[in-house]
Amino acid sequence: MNHYAAWKNALIVFFLLISSLYAIPNIYGSDLAIQVTGTGDYVVDEVDLDNISTILSDSDVKFKSISIDSRNILVRFGDSQSQLSSKTILNNLLSRNYVVALNLAPSIPQWLGNLGGKAMSLGLDLRGGVHFLLEVDMDAVVSMSIDRYYNELRTLLRKDKLYKKIRKEETFLVVNFKNENLKNDAKKIIKKELPELVSSEVDGSPLDLILKISLKAQNDSKSSALKQNITTLRNRVNELGVAEPIIQQQGLERIVVQLPGVQDTARAKEILGAVATVEFRLVDEKNDVQTAIQSGKIPSGSKIYKFKDGRPLLLKTSVIATGENIVDASSSVDSDNSPMVNISLNNAGGKIMLETTKEFLGARMAVVFIENQVETIIKDGVTTKKRTKTQDIINAATIQGTFSNRFQITGLDSAREARNLALLLRAGSLSAPIEIIEERTIGPSLGADNIQKGFISVLVGFALVLVFMAWRYRVFGLVANVALTLNLITIVSILSIIQATLTLPGIAGIVLTVGMAVDANVLIFERIKEEMRTNKNIQKAISSGYEKALLTIADANITTLIASIVLFSFGTGAIKGFAVTLSIGIITSMFTAIIVSRAMINLIYGGKKNKELAI
């Protein structure tokens, strides 16, 4: 009676073969590689492949292979030296239509790749990289829309001189009218032209009208700000050259950015968080800044700005062009070897620039660097947001001749600063300030350490359990060991197939499953031993041992599964990884420890007239 039907055995073997097959990709290592991807809509093709391979051959860089898939060109290298030098070479020679990123490419044989075999994807803690959680300053988004409506309202009501005064508050506008009639007219116009504004009366002052932005309009502008920020962040990440970045919305006001394998994390942080732009303004040459400061009277149409070192200068309030007009920017050095940024403006910006430089030849034009920052501050248990806006003059140079859409910004402190500014201007500015509220960076050396330590601890733990089980349960122990090994293989193959991310806590989950997976076998074997004491028939002992232990195993495993599902739904990154491997391990262990081990026991003892069991 201890016999599985042939089809049942075949099914088990088939299943185990499949899972072994999909676990195989993980035994191949990975190559150091460079991944070249097109930016925006541009998709790399065979021509690019030839081009890159020629560039690398001409520069005497040795590479193992070069290949192309649907979206990327992948160049594999034997050592990191040639990988890194190729990145520099390609970055310099390829146009900005391409993103060149360092990557690790799994070296899976062709046939396995064709079958869809993939290695497990490693989490940031194993391969190194940066995880950022960014929060968009939504209050700033609202106050920016208030600014916008303030301007629109003034234009709208100005033509019939309907209003007397408009006052801007943090989250609403107050309009003051001369009389009821004008107020009623204005209300009608507002309702028609600016339906996003909701009006309400002010107690005690009947000639005032409060205008708020409707909740729906507020939410719309918040969600569009978030989307726009994600787009800008994606542009910036592309500029940094990262393979397989993750940029995702989380909740209503947060963005997760994960950059695997980034080496220069400080730069990544500077670039991602920066809300910077530039403005071009004329210098007020008619008035003296010192007199303005001493008298406290600032000439109308002008404002005091400062250089980084603190020197003041009077600039005109009207702006010639802003960062929004910039279509391209790149950094280089001038003839004196000092850093500069080359700017290209769009048509509108170029036209204004041409007119301005014609009219004000010989006057000075200043470049103002504007940066918005937001920080969360805790004081006496109360969290508040502190916003700072820095406006520094980068330089103020005399307009030597007329120019339109192409010119340079000089006066930058360092090549690094020039490079960062060019990148930020190129990638576009963020529509609202963001703040990094969580950062987890794992350096490449710790990542490698973690893999090694995780691997060794799985191996040692596994070996210890194997030895113990073989000693304690003899033949049955060996059967349990085979089941345990198959369990480990099945876990790895499932993780590979669903491409779940393996993290260090994930490895801990696997280790724990190894310890717990034998539990099912221990339960069964102890039960068989017990049955043998009361009943001398070994066949009956085996079958009733398995049967009686089954319910207990199910109960015990389901409760653990409940705990790990809760872990999964509440946990963040690292904990999720643990919960995933633990849940998968529990399920696969039920299969291997009950069904697979039974099949083996049946093959060994089933139908034979043994009097003794080696248990």
Add this chain to the structure above:
Amino acid sequence: MNLKSLNIPVIDFVGRRKYAMIFSAILLIISLASIGFQGLKFGIDFTGGTLIELGYEKTANLEEIRSKLISADFKGTNVQYFGSDTEVLIQLEPQAASSAKLSSSIIRMLGEGIDVRRVEFVGPKVGEELTNDGGLAMLYALIGILIYVAFRFEYRFALGSIAALIHDVIITLGVFSLLQIEFDLTVLAAILAVIGYSLNDTIVVFDRIRENFLATRQVEAGPIVNEALNQTLSRTLMTSFTTLLVLFALFYLGGEVIHSFAGALLIGVIIGTYSSIYVASSTVLAMGISKEDMLPSEKEKKEIDARP
């Protein structure tokens, strides 16, 4: 079934449960007192703050690092070796203006050529959220388990298993508080895993208690529970032993990052094994379980009759 005739050592667990209760009570009181007075040493996941792990080529000079930090006016810093004397862990309490930029400026200040192994920054708001989520996770796990056990067994068993779980969690937390081991997100995950594990053990014992109640004419609960404990004893110890084997491997070889995670599991598994033998079944006995409570509903009865 007579255990003695089967050469199984019979230990009088039920008879000695008074001593176990006193033992548990002492552990619980010490744990609660330590948690109450000394508190847990929460890591930056919960408090917010900055953590930097640096790798030096030679032995790092902690004094030099400390004095540099102090002269740069950083408050509430903790500098220590991490794993070896070439690796340094710097922890910063949340500063007046906490931002992700702090770590960059510290790394720049400490000089070039240092391997930045790990940087973690948790903003104050995130820390608060993680704490709330963690507490909620614990609560939901307990409720989920309570429902499942009540549904599969009987409410007294559910309460018994929850008593054992709370016992395990408090004592594990107590050890973390007493030894002032850092309590971070991974430790929380470990404690939730302990809940799952300890429950696993408890369920196996309960399952046997129920089975024995149904298989015998004896009505007295004490001997039946004791018999179940003895029957499952070797399994309980075997499984705990294999789990401990792999946990020791993790603890000693898994690296500093999961050291406290493995530590929490080690403590939890040991306590969980003890509690599934003594605490869970004692609670069930104290609440007065009897054979009548075990009588299955009609449907279940058929299933049991169908068993060989």
